[in-house]
Amino acid sequence: MSGHLHAAPEPSVTVRTPGKVNLVLRSGARRDDGYHPLSTVFQAVSLFEEVTATHVAPGTGITLTVSGPQADVVPLDETNLAWRAARAVAGHTGMDADVALHIHKGVPVAGGMAGGSADAAAALVACDALWDAGLSRHELTMLGAELGADVPFALLGHTAVGTGRGDVLTPVLTRGEFHWVFAVQDEGLSTPSVFARFDELSGTAPAADHAEAAAVAAGRPGAAGRPDAADAGRRPDPGDDAGLMTALRAGDPTALGEALHNDLQAAALDLRPELGRVLEIARDAGTLGALVSGSGPTVAALARSRRHALAIAAAWTSAGVVASVWTATGPAPGARITG
Ligand code: ATP
Missing domain, CATH: 3.30.230.10 (Ribosomal Protein S5; domain 2)
Structure with missing residues (x-):
């Protein structure tokens, strides 16, 4: 009707x-x-x-x-x-x-x-x-x-x-499809805590007064002596990413793997040192590039194919370094x- x-x-x-x-x-x-x-x-x-x-x-x-x-x-x-x-x-x-x-x-x-x-x-x-x-x-x-x-x-x-x-x-x-595999941990990381550690490691944390005083007392230049501290709020330079853009446009996973980069990775690794082993296992399994995803603790590894993604997943699982392993493709x- x-x-x-x-x-x-x-x-x-x-x-x-x-x-x-x-x-x-x-x-x-x-x-x-x-x-x-x-x-x-x-x-x-x-x-x-x-x-x-x-x-x-x-x-x-x-x-x-x-x-x-x-x-x-x-x-x-x-x-x-x-x-x-x-x-x-x-x-x-x-x-x-x-x-x-x-x-x-x-x-x-x-x-x-x-x-x-x-x-x-x-x-x-x-x-x-x-x-x-x-x-x-x-x-x-x-x-x-x-x-x-x-x-x-x-x-x-x-x-x-x-x-x-x-x-x-x-x-x-972008061209084509990229194959990803993700190492997921049981316990998450809070994004603010990772940024706070990033600030500490880069010497720009406002709460680093003690570190500053200690540095000055020890005769070392404090955070204020570093160019990036004086320049708080500076914009990161996107100019480094030409290689990444070319890789995406060409659908070239090998070049994409080489261009992956995360400024927060050192902070996430500092909070969760065991993630270093997760990255190492992915490299041993031939990943095209592995990195901490965003603020972590998930580690993302780029694979050549779905089959290769499953091989990296198996390497992580058998090493016992992950709570679970998830495969996916991008972009979605x-x-x-x-x-
Ligand atoms: P991002 O990458 O944006 O930092 P994330 O993936 O690390 O995010 P989420 O899963 O988005 O983290 O959630 C982080 C925290 O936010 C959780 O621990 C939870 O307390 C809170 N939260 C609020 N809403 C949600 C939601 N819908 N799903 C999951 N967590 C949520």
């Missing part, structure tokens, strides 16, 4: 968003507002979060459930980024924040792969569609950037250069309504 003028509202909307790996991550010194100016290249990979938003009775408010690996360590209250995303859409549109959210996790939690940001991006799109709010891509991106620096990229997907806090994006054209698409 046809002839209905108004379709009944969908009872639920499901949105899929990808996790990411930073192919390059360069960080400047901490700015006064607490953020680090970044120059990064994100690649979305085929590990997906899925957020389902379902209508509930008016006045119910937001409810949240989570499933999937590591679901037990995900917060179920208003600190969850998906919850905050639903509230942001309601706040922006003047609608009531009545929705049941369900997250199915497919990205390691606190692994440096932006799973929480992917949930925020998915919840923005899902609530917008469920409530028929009609927000533009631009509005969703602006709301996302307020929730977290990695949220706009989870909306966009594929491969992109990120500047600012990582939230100002320029898409990068950004936020998509799947149901």
Whole structure:
């Protein structure tokens, strides 16, 4: 039968968003507002979060459930980024924040792969569609950037250069498919703690007064004597990444492997020395390039093929240095309504 003028509202909307790996991550010194100016290249990979938003009775408010690996360590209250995303859409549109959210996790939690940001991006799109709010891509991106620096990229997907806090994006054209394997650890690393250690190691930590005094007392130049400390807030130089761009455009995994770089890696290794062994095993297994993903502790290794990815995975597993091993390909698409 046809002839209905108004379709009944969908009872639920499901949105899929990808996790990411930073192919390059360069960080400047901490700015006064607490953020680090970044120059990064994100690649979305085929590990997906899925957020389902379902209508509930008016006045119910937001409810949240989570499933999937590591679901037990995900917060179920208003600190969850998906919850905050639903509230942001309601706040922006003047609608009531009545929705049941369900997250199915497919990205390691606190692994440096932006799973929480992917949930925020998915919840923005899902609530917008469920409530028929009609927000533009631009509005969703602006709301996302307020929730977290990695949220706009989870909306966009594929491969992109990120500047600012990582939230100002320029898409990068790539050819072909890259094969990744991820070494996931049981216990995550908090992004702020890794940046704090990065500041300490680079001698720009504001809390390094003691170190400064000790250095001066010992007759050494203190942090203030270093050029990068005086230049807090300097922008990282993206000019080093021409080789990476050429590799991406050519679909050349060997050249991509050589161009991988993460300024936060030393800090993550300092906090988790055992990650050094994870990197070493990947190199012994012939990876084209391995690095700590974002703020870690997940280690990403680039493989020649799916078969090679499985070989690196097997090497990690048999060495007993990982909690689990996940394979994926990149680039992967950004936020998509799947149901
Ligand atoms: P990033 O790479 O952006 O730093 P990450 O992948 O290291 O992120 P997430 O999994 O996004 O880390 O989450 C980090 C912390 O944020 C978790 O330990 C958790 O306390 C909190 N959190 C808030 N919302 C979520 C969510 N939806 N999923 C997982 N963790 C969340």
